[in-house]
Amino acid sequence: MVKTPCCNKTKVRKGLWSPEEDATLKNYIQNYGTGGNWITFPHKAGLNRCGKSCRLRWLNYLRPDIKREAFTLEEDNIIYTLYGVLGSKWSIIASHLPGRTDNDVKNYWNSKLKKKPIAATYGYKPTNSIDTITAKTDLLSSTTNTLVPTFSAQETSLITPCLTESTKNPSFSSSSQQDSTISETFSQLGEKYMFGNSSCSKGIPMDNIDYGYFDEILSEIWSQEAATGGVPNLY
DNA sequence: AATACTCCCAACCGCCAGTAC
């Protein structure tokens, strides 16, 4: 199929938005809304911009509920945890951070979080979520070794490999061996999880996933942090 | 002070899925 451009790219303005353009966009939306069609929006609003560019500018910068202040530690933890489970599903991660956009979260991850030591070691900060999943093994049926039905069948199929690996991983004898084993295990788990998530995102509407589960993970992490006055003692 | 380098963020690009016709 021939790709149709959303606008005449040779005639529209590109690059940084001027304060005048911002004001025009903001005023128009506040008075008339978007009209439900971003492609025709620039013409109606009197902007010489591509509709997609207008949409992006509004959603990522001009929307009144955008949070401009620095990310908090709690937000860091949410990003680490959800990234460990979902991978680079920035829009879903951002939906759990009021006032943050997917672009914000993506930029923040790429420029800050992934460079932090623990993230550099493990690729992300899965120790908390995996640890908590391990802690939830008391939810496993002792006879069938299956999860109690707080998870859907599909979610169980994603989580079970992690449980199996993290609870049966042998021989943490020395700290260096422990570090490399943990690192390797998380690398494997990450791949499995990403694979699972990939098939999940293709097969199941993401809306069907119970994000209350992540809330459980986060509250546990925060309560440990509050109790110990710092990062939870892992392993 | 001048230049080189790095970092960060806003914006763009291209692809894909959903929907209307």
Place this chain on the structure above:
DNA sequence: GGTACTGGCGGTTGGGAGTAT
């Protein structure tokens, strides 16, 4: 069912700001 169109998303880039030399 096929095509055209649109919105949404993730990856990538450009360039300004800050820092190091």
